[in-house]
Amino acid sequence: MTHGFAYGRGSDGIAGRKVALAVTAGIKKSDYCPQGRYHFSLREVLTPFELAFKYYFHADYRDFFAFYGAEETPGVDYVSSDSEIERGAREYAKFLRNLE
Secondary structure, eight states, rough: OTTTTBBOOOOOTTTTTTEEEEEEBBGGGGGSSSSSSSSOOHHHHHHHHHIIIIIIIIOEEOOOOOOHHHHBBBOOOOOHHHHHHHHHHHHHHHHHHHOO
């Protein structure tokens, strides 16, 4: 975040403004859980962003959007079908409309 834009003397920054994250995870949602490949939920991974936006920048932090792919092995076998991508686009558009 840039001083004078997001925070700092003489700047209203992003205080009170809506902020939401959109994440392309690239892997299966099940990999983001205590028993999964990465042992943490995506929500837990994104906690530092929530902390910064809510409590440091005083923004109106909203929930995140995630598009999960179908990667079987990191860096290998990445497959998201056209229908998954189209469904993700529809879900993302809905997510944006609901931010109002």
